[in-house]
Amino acid sequence: MNSTARTRTYSHFRLGLRKYLNRNPGLLKIARALRAIWLLGPWRAILVKYHQRFNRNQTLPRNQSSLFQELDVDATVRALEQNGYSPGIQVPDSQIEQILSFSLNSNKRKCRNPHLICDTIRQITHDPKIIEIVSRYLGAEPVLYQTDLYWTLPPADEEKRMGMIAQKSRFHYDVGDFRSLAVFIYLTDVTAECGPHVVIEATHRTKSAWRLLSRILSDQTAERQFGDRIRVITGQRGSGFFEDLTCYHKHAAGRKERLMLTITYMLQRTPLL
Secondary structure, X not given: OOHXXXXXXXXXXXXXXXXXXXXXXXXXHHHHHHHHHHHHOOOHHHHHHHHHHOOOOOOXXXXXXXXXXXXXXXXXXXXXXXXXXXXXXXXXXXXXXHHHHHHXXXXXXXXXXXXXXXXXXXXXXXXXXXXXXXXXHHOOOOEEEEEEEEEEOXXXXXXXXHHHHHHOOOEEOOOOOOOEEEEEEEOOOEOHHHOOEEEEOOOOOOOOHHHHHOOEEOHHHHHHHHHHHEEEEOEOOOEEEEEOOOOOEEEOOOOOOEEEEEEEEEOOOOOOO
């Protein structure tokens, strides 16, 4: 079996396992805790250094020029190291119009890996400044793991909105890899009414044993422990930011729709098909 066939078989196994776990909430909770312990436990720094030193990722293609002339690479990397997130992305309006047109024509609420079929999104994922920031933060040539283009629609009534807050709009961190970085881009104007992204500054560092066992953080605990570090990120369409996915974050429940593009880069994890 060649390497491509092995990768495909492994991806199918992971997809099957994910579907099985999603049908079994108890097992899913245990699997998530074990994954967090493995990827973010006390040996994390050693494994990060290993993958940085022996990195074998294929070089991501870079565009010849960047869309983001005003983006300060050094300042962004420093902010990421210190705070776990950094604003400063502004996609030109012409590119926004092209992505909106693509979303309208696809007629889907959510599109997985749109960079494979949308040239404008592909252009952003391979922007030289974006990749330089990601590479410097991860400490190695990154893996373009996944992109998502999705509409977030408001609940039909207040009861469903409160249910969304209770079930989905909760602070959590994601466990994608030993180190990972995401780019979030608003494709519609996002105010406090549109369900903005919320992040807690500087929570990307070492997690306690208790935090490794549960990714969820209640609003009350977040306010008590990190009240002065909670950032609600609003912005006009085209605005975007970088975020280490191990920061606590959530999508606030809004009353208006929004369209978001996310691009996820990993240190070494193989993308799913």
